[in-house]
Amino acid sequence: MKLSVIVTLKKEVLDPQGKVIQQTIGNMGIKNVSNIRQGKYFELEINEKNYEMAKSKAEDICKRLLANLVIEDFKIINN
Amino acid sequence: MKLSVIVTLKKEVLDPQGKVIQQTIGNMGIKNVSNIRQGKYFELEINEKNYEMAKSKAEDICKRLLANLVIEDFKIINN
Amino acid sequence: MVNYFLTIYLVNMRKVDFDSKTIKEHGLSNSEYKKICELLNRSPNLLELGIFSAMWNEHCSYKSSKIHLKKLPTKSKDVIQGPGENAGIIDIGDDQAIVFKIESHNHPSYIEPYQGAATGVGGILRDVFTMGARPIANLNSIHFGSPKHPKTKNLLIGVVKGIGGYGNCVGIPTIGGETYFDESYNGNILVNAMSLGLVKKEKIFYSKASGIDNPIIYVGSKTGRDGIHGASMASSNFDDKTEEKKPTVQVGDPFTEKLLLEACQELMRDDSIVAIQDMGAAGLTSSSVEMAAKGSLGMEINLNNVPCRELNMSPYEMMLSESQERMLIILNAAKEKNAKKIFEKWNLDFANIGKTIKTKKLILKFNKNIVGDIPIEALSIKAPVYDRKFIKKNIPKKQIISKDKFNKLKIIDTLIKLISHPNISNKRWVWEQYDHTVMANTLQKPGGNSGVVRIEKTNKAIAATIDSSAEYCVAHPLTGGKQIVCESWRNLISVGAKPIAITNCLNFGNPEKKNTMGEFIDCVEGISQACNYLKYPVVSGNVSFYNETKEKSIKPTPTIGGVGLIKDYSKMITMNLKSENNILIVVGKTLGYLGQSLFSRIILKNKKGPPPEINLFNEKNNGETILELIDKKYILSAHDISTGGILVSLVEMCIAGNIGVKIDSPKTLVNLYEFFFGEDQGRYIIEIKNDNFNEVSNILDKNSVFFEKIGTVQKDKLTLKNEFDIFIKELIDYNNKWFKSYIS
Amino acid sequence: MRSSVVIFPGSNCDKDIAVALEKFNFKNLMVWHNETTLPKSDLVVLPGGFSYGDYLRTGCIAAKSNIINGVIEFAKKGGLVLGICNGFQILIETGLLPGVLIRNKNLNFLCKNVYLKITNNKNNFLSKFNKEIIKLHIAHNEGNYYVDERNLKTLEDDNLIAFKYCDKKGNIAEENNPNGSIKNIAGIFNKKQNILGMMPHPERMIDKYLSGEDGKLFFNNIFSKHA
Numbered sequence A, B: 001m002k003l004s005v006i007v008t009l010k011k012e013v014l015d016p017q018g019k020v021i022q023q024t025i026g027n028m029g030i031k032n033v034s035n036i037r038q039g040k041y042f043e044l045e046i047n048e049k050n051y052e053m054a055k056s057k058a059e060d061i062c063k064r065l066l067a068n069l070v071i072e073d074f075k076i077i078n079n
Numbered sequence C: 001m002v003n004y005f006l007t008i009y010l011v012n013m014r015k016v017d018f019d020s021k022t023i024k025e026h027g028l029s030n031s032e033y034k035k036i037c038e039l040l041n042r043s044p045n046l047l048e049l050g051i052f053s054a055m056w057n058e059h060c061s062y063k064s065s066k067i068h069l070k071k072l073p074t075k076s077k078d079v080i081q082g083p084g085e086n087a088g089i090i091d092i093g094d095d096q097a098i099v100f101k102i103e104s105h106n107h108p109s110y111i112e113p114y115q116g117a118a119t120g121v122g123g124i125l126r127d128v129f130t131m132g133a134r135p136i137a138n139l140n141s142i143h144f145g146s147p148k149h150p151k152t153k154n155l156l157i158g159v160v161k162g163i164g165g166y167g168n169c170v171g172i173p174t175i176g177g178e179t180y181f182d183e184s185y186n187g188n189i190l191v192n193a194m195s196l197g198l199v200k201k202e203k204i205f206y207s208k209a210s211g212i213d214n215p216i217i218y219v220g221s222k223t224g225r226d227g228i229h230g231a232s233m234a235s236s237n238f239d240d241k242t243e244e245k246k247p248t249v250q251v252g253d254p255f256t257e258k259l260l261l262e263a264c265q266e267l268m269r270d271d272s273i274v275a276i277q278d279m280g281a282a283g284l285t286s287s288s289v290e291m292a293a294k295g296s297l298g299m300e301i302n303l304n305n306v307p308c309r310e311l312n313m314s315p316y317e318m319m320l321s322e323s324q325e326r327m328l329i330i331l332n333a334a335k336e337k338n339a340k341k342i343f344e345k346w347n348l349d350f351a352n353i354g355k356t357i358k359t360k361k362l363i364l365k366f367n368k369n370i371v372g373d374i375p376i377e378a379l380s381i382k383a384p385v386y387d388r389k390f391i392k393k394n395i396p397k398k399q400i401i402s403k404d405k406f407n408k409l410k411i412i413d414t415l416i417k418l419i420s421h422p423n424i425s426n427k428r429w430v431w432e433q434y435d436h437t438v439m440a441n442t443l444q445k446p447g448g449n450s451g452v453v454r455i456e457k458t459n460k461a462i463a464a465t466i467d468s469s470a471e472y473c474v475a476h477p478l479t480g481g482k483q484i485v486c487e488s489w490r491n492l493i494s495v496g497a498k499p500i501a502i503t504n505c506l507n508f509g510n511p512e513k514k515n516t517m518g519e520f521i522d523c524v525e526g527i528s529q530a531c532n533y534l535k536y537p538v539v540s541g542n543v544s545f546y547n548e549t550k551e552k553s554i555k556p557t558p559t560i561g562g563v564g565l566i567k568d569y570s571k572m573i574t575m576n577l578k579s580e581n582n583i584l585i586v587v588g589k590t591l592g593y594l595g596q597s598l599f600s601r602i603i604l605k606n607k608k609g610p611p612p613e614i615n616l617f618n619e620k621n622n623g624e625t626i627l628e629l630i631d632k633k634y635i636l637s638a639h640d641i642s643t644g645g646i647l648v649s650l651v652e653m654c655i656a657g658n659i660g661v662k663i664d665s666p667k668t669l670v671n672l673y674e675f676f677f678g679e680d681q682g683r684y685i686i687e688i689k690n691d692n693f694n695e696v697s698n699i700l701d702k703n704s705v706f707f708e709k710i711g712t713v714q715k716d717k718l719t720l721k722n723e724f725d726i727f728i729k730e731l732i733d734y735n736n737k738w739f740k741s742y743i744s
Numbered sequence D: 001m002r003s004s005v006v007i008f009p010g011s012n013c014d015k016d017i018a019v020a021l022e023k024f025n026f027k028n029l030m031v032w033h034n035e036t037t038l039p040k041s042d043l044v045v046l047p048g049g050f051s052y053g054d055y056l057r058t059g060c061i062a063a064k065s066n067i068i069n070g071v072i073e074f075a076k077k078g079g080l081v082l083g084i085c086n087g088f089q090i091l092i093e094t095g096l097l098p099g100v101l102i103r104n105k106n107l108n109f110l111c112k113n114v115y116l117k118i119t120n121n122k123n124n125f126l127s128k129f130n131k132e133i134i135k136l137h138i139a140h141n142e143g144n145y146y147v148d149e150r151n152l153k154t155l156e157d158d159n160l161i162a163f164k165y166c167d168k169k170g171n172i173a174e175e176n177n178p179n180g181s182i183k184n185i186a187g188i189f190n191k192k193q194n195i196l197g198m199m200p201h202p203e204r205m206i207d208k209y210l211s212g213e214d215g216k217l218f219f220n221n222i223f224s225k226h227a
């Protein structure tokens, strides 16, 4: 079973990468892009019978490894 | 309008990060995770009236900046 | 296009010849294909065709350059290993040796600058550590198109990040390099990476296979579908289809490289290894063939045992993949178990994929069938060699500059224009992205004459520099070739190092064109003459042809990587001016020659005329005299005079020391522009104590070296009576400005 | 005095720090990340480098390795722990130090000399320094220290900031901030001040032939305290 995980920086945490990308977009002459945040994306292939079990495993992995909960949030999505 | 972009490495391209994460998950005693790929995630705030226009702008940004089409693919999703 | 990937032909099963389209796609000519059939006594199958294509292309076979490279001097009492191995080796005493080489990664870096440059660094590191050495320093030479070209900025950023990203992660300091912009590189940038390693003399490993039935061991990363046909891509011109070739770009994994380095070092402690070679261009094919060829034996490889990253990889893909961070080892059979343990500890793949055999053949097995069977010699010594047609360039006519051209100028404005020029501007933005102090032995970081790293537990240090001079080479390749070698030599002398040997990366256009071939032959001739005279042999190198886009060639750009030894690093010299009231001397004669100078090209917009002549006698004599003065501790700082002439070099010394100079009004007959901006060769600026002037001039006189006093060190300003008076701080700003504004 | 340097796959300053420790008379042992117990030590160093390639988040995978429990235990008992660069990042990922180190503000790897102001010298690491402003070397991609307001207040109130980036004269201003760190922070202590995490590399500045000697003060200091 394939699950996707999105890890994003918490709102209050500075995102230097997002900021630079935003500036670059401005410099490239593209208008009306007012805010950019960068995060991480993972695809996990989990061999579990049902979605619930796979999801709970993914959650565990996020908490213990993929996300740093001090500064990041995560979200699991079903492909 | 808020759009999300997911940038992933093309299938045949080496993903050194995914490889190390996968090994680590194994070492942490979590079983049945057979494959992990890492990608990037972006949230763009685009001030356009309709979704189509915002999407085409996002596409342009992806092609010109966010994704390296030599080794990456991208996907735009509507939040 | 034929589907190379799904079809497996068994040997002898097919009678049909390939069509010329398939042959061409493999970078082979019809006559080469015919030769393959003759050598095999049959037509090849697709796998075999791929293998020939990889081994016979320019990049691996050196078919257009081979006969000319023979002219290069490759021996001296310090040379342990000349060209022909993974890297060259020189003796530095105390049973220690330095292994070094340079490698180009031009085409991949244009297609994907980050990964192209990163894997370039990875490749050259493996060339060095495969010989048993621990890498101790990296350098690079990077050439980009005009800063105004729309692609240049992204290429620059990507390449610099890639070089840093890889070298920093592996933990090797990058101690020098050069960054150059010129529109001839608009469609074809150059990325040349150099690496140096330290090895104990009795612990050098070579790639010559030996012994029969020894296991062939594959270690490192798994093989993927990356970089298939990379070597043949490096052996053809760029065209509109280049974009389509993109999937051949490899991705580097510096973390795995670091593990591979440590694992190899661990395995190298005893005598388990018979022979070892990295899998570079043309991957498993070239490494196995070259090792077998050197050892005059054969190899039998079972492709089912090759560790693969993806499902259903075909023998064709496995043999031609250029996946990174892999090595091939011929092991002492008894040591296999122990070796395996080491690689497991470092979490790397370790697979026995075959054995050495007596018959000099490359035998490839897959699913119990023989899928490839090629005589080793057909791939090595019987590969084609060409004596291509060439046209030599005559020395251009000297330019006469009319006096009124100078009348409109002012010295200070000219100086500011020159030090603000992209090619002279401070490259700090580049080298601050490279870790240049890791390993904690860096005595001179980038920004000086040469990078210097010390050898732990000794008083010795190694100096290294990387140089090219495309402008001189395009004007007159023979003189240009000589000049770079001399510049490299001067850069080493300036830090107090005795120049020992060089490596060279010869970047040229299409060798099938007579003019390009002529440029190549003359540059090689020039390099050869200078190296011979200076006893500064070539121990390794690389040739990169086909640096062309849409029929437009780059300027001929041989890059020279020079290495020198400082016996006692407490005597090392830097280029920053030290203290007030010291005097400055120009060593070597200033005739004020302006042809091909930065001044002519930038200020007068005149690109014609021959480059400055090289007088090898003076070059050697001046250099050796500087070393004598350094040894006697008279010199406080030194800098060679190169691009931009005396005044630019002087300003560089001021900027480095953040201190000023009161320049004496020149007493020569030439006009001020010729004196200050002429690029006569073989010159240095040295700083000495006023009190030592007599001793120093005695030594210079004794050696018949021409010299003249040029000024005195003073506080924070550069001044020339009746001309200018400017704060060093201002000059620093001009020198830094261009890069800063370009990048932001 | 005994020290241990932990080697993670991808560490690359482990040898440098070992050379420095030995030069200043420590009896040093190297410890492989897979070990479960530390040798008897007075000081444990987590060295710089790119443990696990710095993949995922810098320091995070090393923070899951076997030896880390030993390091945590050692620290809890009051042993001296020093994390330099990647070592600092690992200490943060283990939770021994607060905050996070993110990408440098200009997104470039940065290798250069910087000036640092010592803001707390009442501890085992910095008490013997005879000057307040020192010059050290930095070389990192992720040295941009961030911490939330509450934790920042604790760091400030309890005097747990070790160094701040400054200029030659000790001025702490945005233009002397190489990487965007909050309040120019270059190194911090834990509450008990037996753990120090810092981005600069003292081991690269230990004799006059290198680009500076202020790293010396560092090793002399720790040694004198525990000899």
Ligand SMILES: Nc1ncnc2c1ncn2[C@@H]1O[C@H](COP(=O)(O)OP(=O)(O)O)[C@@H](O)[C@H]1O
Residues within 6 Å of the ligand: C140, C141, C142, C174, C175, C176, C177, C178, C179, C423, C424, C427, C430, C431, C445, C446, C447, C448, C449, C450, C466, C467, C491, C642, C643
């Ligand atoms: N790509 C680079 N990598 C590292 N150092 C560089 C790079 N480009 C320039 N430098 C440094 O900048 C300095 C000036 O370069 P250059 O003008 O080519 O020097 P020179 O003419 O004396 O050989 C050199 O010391 C060199 O080490």
Ligand SMILES: [Mg+2]
Residues within 6 Å of the ligand: C448, C449, C491, C640, C642
């Ligand atoms: Mg020079």
